Amino acid sequence: MSGATVAQPADSAPIYHKAGSLRRERRRALIGAYIALAVFVVFFLTPPFHMLMTSLKSSAEIADLSGNPWIVSRPTLENYWALLSQGSYLTHFVNSVMVTVCVVAITMVISTFAAFALARMRFWGSTALATGVFLTYLVPETLLFIPLFQTIGGLGMYNNLWAMVLLYPTLTVPFCTWIMIGYFSSIPKELDEAALIDGANHFQMLWKIFIPVALPGILAATIFAFTVSWAQFLYPLAFLVSSDQMVLTVGIISDLIRGDTFQWGMIMAGALMAALPPLLVYAFLMDYYIAGLTAGATKG
Amino acid sequence: MAQVSLRKIVKEYEGGVQAVKGVDLEIEDHEFVVLVGPSGCGKSTTLRMIAGLEEITAGDIAIGGRVVNDIPPRDRDIAMVFQNYALYPHMSVYENMGFGLTLRKFPKDEIRRRVENAARILDIGNLLDRKPKALSGGQRQRVAMGRAIVRDPKVFLFDEPLSNLDAKLRVQMRTEIKKVHQTVRTTTVYVTHDQVEAMTLADRVVVMNHGVIEQVGPPQDLYHHPTTRFVAGFIGSPAMNFIPARLEQGSGALRLALPDNIALPVPPERTQRYTPYVGRDLLLGIRPEHLTEVKATGKQNIATFEAAPEVVEPMGMETLIHFWIQGAEICAKLDPAVPAEPGRKMTLAVDLNQMHLIDPDSGRVL
Ligand SMILES: Nc1ncnc2c1ncn2[C@@H]1O[C@H](COP(=O)(O)OP(=O)(O)O)[C@@H](O)[C@H]1O
Ligand SMILES: [Mg+2]
Numbered sequence: 001m002s003g004a005t006v007a008q009p010a011d012s013a014p015i016y017h018k019a020g021s022l023r024r025e026r027r028r029a030l031i032g033a034y035i036a037l038a039v040f041v042v043f044f045l046t047p048p049f050h051m052l053m054t055s056l057k058s059s060a061e062i063a064d065l066s067g068n069p070w071i072v073s074r075p076t077l078e079n080y081w082a083l084l085s086q087g088s089y090l091t092h093f094v095n096s097v098m099v100t101v102c103v104v105a106i107t108m109v110i111s112t113f114a115a116f117a118l119a120r121m122r123f124w125g126s127t128a129l130a131t132g133v134f135l136t137y138l139v140p141e142t143l144l145f146i147p148l149f150q151t152i153g154g155l156g157m158y159n160n161l162w163a164m165v166l167l168y169p170t171l172t173v174p175f176c177t178w179i180m181i182g183y184f185s186s187i188p189k190e191l192d193e194a195a196l197i198d199g200a201n202h203f204q205m206l207w208k209i210f211i212p213v214a215l216p217g218i219l220a221a222t223i224f225a226f227t228v229s230w231a232q233f234l235y236p237l238a239f240l241v242s243s244d245q246m247v248l249t250v251g252i253i254s255d256l257i258r259g260d261t262f263q264w265g266m267i268m269a270g271a272l273m274a275a276l277p278p279l280l281v282y283a284f285l286m287d288y289y290i291a292g293l294t295a296g297a298t299k300g
Numbered sequence: 301m302a303q304v305s306l307r308k309i310v311k312e313y314e315g316g317v318q319a320v321k322g323v324d325l326e327i328e329d330h331e332f333v334v335l336v337g338p339s340g341c342g343k344s345t346t347l348r349m350i351a352g353l354e355e356i357t358a359g360d361i362a363i364g365g366r367v368v369n370d371i372p373p374r375d376r377d378i379a380m381v382f383q384n385y386a387l388y389p390h391m392s393v394y395e396n397m398g399f400g401l402t403l404r405k406f407p408k409d410e411i412r413r414r415v416e417n418a419a420r421i422l423d424i425g426n427l428l429d430r431k432p433k434a435l436s437g438g439q440r441q442r443v444a445m446g447r448a449i450v451r452d453p454k455v456f457l458f459d460e461p462l463s464n465l466d467a468k469l470r471v472q473m474r475t476e477i478k479k480v481h482q483t484v485r486t487t488t489v490y491v492t493h494d495q496v497e498a499m500t501l502a503d504r505v506v507v508m509n510h511g512v513i514e515q516v517g518p519p520q521d522l523y524h525h526p527t528t529r530f531v532a533g534f535i536g537s538p539a540m541n542f543i544p545a546r547l548e549q550g551s552g553a554l555r556l557a558l559p560d561n562i563a564l565p566v567p568p569e570r571t572q573r574y575t576p577y578v579g580r581d582l583l584l585g586i587r588p589e590h591l592t593e594v595k596a597t598g599k600q601n602i603a604t605f606e607a608a609p610e611v612v613e614p615m616g617m618e619t620l621i622h623f624w625i626q627g628a629e630i631c632a633k634l635d636p637a638v639p640a641e642p643g644r645k646m647t648l649a650v651d652l653n654q655m656h657l658i659d660p661d662s663g664r665v666l
Binding site for chain 1: 312342352353372373374378379380382383386388389390399400402404425447451
């Protein structure tokens with residue numbers, strides 16, 4: 001980029017000087033943007049960095065108050081090895097994955113259909129229903145889990161991992177439905193109508209036209225549902241007691257904190273590894289998300 | 301291909317809005333019918349009921365002799381072109397055009413043959429691999445038409461297909477649509493608010509207002525023989541002038557007394573038709589093109605009067621002048637060679653063979 005600027009001949013016409021100044025201005029804006037981003041990156045990456053450093057230290061080094069907390073003098077993978085080879089970290093990981101996959105699948109099926117119905121079909125009370133869906137989301141889970149406790153107890157699902165698959169959608173479905181109603185309403189109705197006239201039945205119209213076009217909105221909702229289920233803390237804390245039923249969020253604290261002994265190295269290693277799946281999912285879905293955004297242009 | 305019959309069609313939306321109030325219309329096989337009227341008059345609603353996108357509150361719609369009231373759009377064998385084109389954004393032009401045939405399980409080579417044929421008619425053969433996003437407005441318009449053509453349906457429905465295009469492209473695509481219809485001869489119902497589009501495209505024009513049909517007829521018929529004041533004012537550009545006038549019995553012939561002491565003789569052949577209305581306050585309707593400078597044509601029934609233009613608009617091919625007779629704005633169309641200046645009196649000739657008399661109470665042309 002800089003090479004092109006330097007290559008200007010000295011006697012070039014005024015218009016080139018103008019172009020050069022424009023380019024200089026743009027570069028200045030770029031530098032400003034990079035500085036702002038750098039501040040942002042430092043701010044948000046400091047905690048994970050600290051986690052990484054701590055996870056690479058032995059317990060002795062962590063306990064040594066004379067050392068610098070930001071530097072590892074003798075890096076070791078023993079925390080990671082301990083987590084993966086003994087205890088129930090892997091069980092919790094698998095539990096988390098199972099619950100999250102089920103919850104995301106259930107949520108997306110229910111809320112996609114619900115959002116389509118509420119955005120597209122006019123029926124008696126549809127507007128009130130759409131608002132109601134959003135209001136349910138506003139009820140805090142700290143209030144909900146008390147009555148839910150009775151429900152789950154009544155179903156005999158206390159201390160059962162699969163109770164989470166029933167519980168999480170009460171958080172994800174309303175919000176996902178709500179954001180998809182917004183996105184779906186922005187898709188021109190004529191698109192569905194053209195498909196119906198072209199010979200599609202309602203299911204084909206939904207599957208072949210509507211869902212592909214609405215994919216960016218659906219993926220945004222998927223990311224949300226995934227994040228909520230993966231990071232959910234209160235419900236597993238309240239409803240799960242035995243280690244083999246636990247998911248990562250509560251598993252880590254219940255296994256690695258004994259009384260007031262915190263196994264910091266393993267906690268950090270466990271948390272870091274727990275953060276990997278969201279990273280992968282974001283990286284993967286973001287690509288599609290952006291591709292979907294650019295393909296979504298309908299008119300203009 | 302087929303005829304379309306609308307029998308006493310009524311559409312009432314929830315909330316009690318009657319968008320269409322009993323429309324009767326017979327559309328012949330191969331015919332190009334244009335529904336025209338001001339915004340909100342129920343054109344789109346009528347079209348969407350033919351398409352099956354809106355339920356019919358009362359009445360019957362038949363396509364090719366079969367009543368389709370309860371038949372879903374996909375089984376009506378129609379194709380529709382929307383104002384915003386409604387191309388499927390995730391599909392290429394080829395897939396967009398072939399979608400309907402794919403759904404109907406046509407063999408692949410038949411789909412290819414039909415798409416390529418339609419692409420040739422519309423001159424979009426080089427765009428088949430593109431996504432709609434990469435097309436200009438006019439090209440999208442063509443693809444939307446191509447999607448209709450490949451289906452070879454019984455009826456084409458168009459809802460303001462040219463409204464999103466700029467003026468020049470609109471004229472070009474108008475010709476294109478006419479050409480396509482002359483090639484494929486499919487029965488067509490076309491909705492527009494633009495009377496020029498209606499006049500240029502239609503075999504028959506249907507003028508709608510407030511959910512009812514005002515008049516149906518070939519373009520020339522509507523222009524020369526409007527039956528209501530609404531049609532008289534809606535068809536033609538610049539619009540017809542309406543001047544308050546009193547019909548009086550003169551010596552031997554009828555006479556129209558206009559404000560400002562202008563008196564115009566009624567053509568003798570119309571005496572019988574107008575006699576019942578003597579003494580009534582009526583509206584004289586005269587088109588700007590029949591209100592001109594004095595010409596030596598030797599035609600009968602030309603009257604003259606004096607007026608001073610207040611605004612002069614040279615258009616190149618003609619010059620429009622505007623003046624006021626007691627609050628009624630009048631427009632006249634002059635030859636550009638005629639000198640016209642604001643404020644300077646000039647003599648105008650009115651061709652009374654082309655006059656209309658309107659009963660202001662009923663709005664009917666007498
Ligand atoms: N879905 C709807 N619900 C209620 N009223 C409607 C609906 N669609 C159209 N209308 C009303 O019906 C009338 C006719 O609309 P439309 O057929 O779209 O007119 P246009 O002639 O401009 O195409 C208008 O007054 C409009 O407000
Ligand atoms: Mg309309």
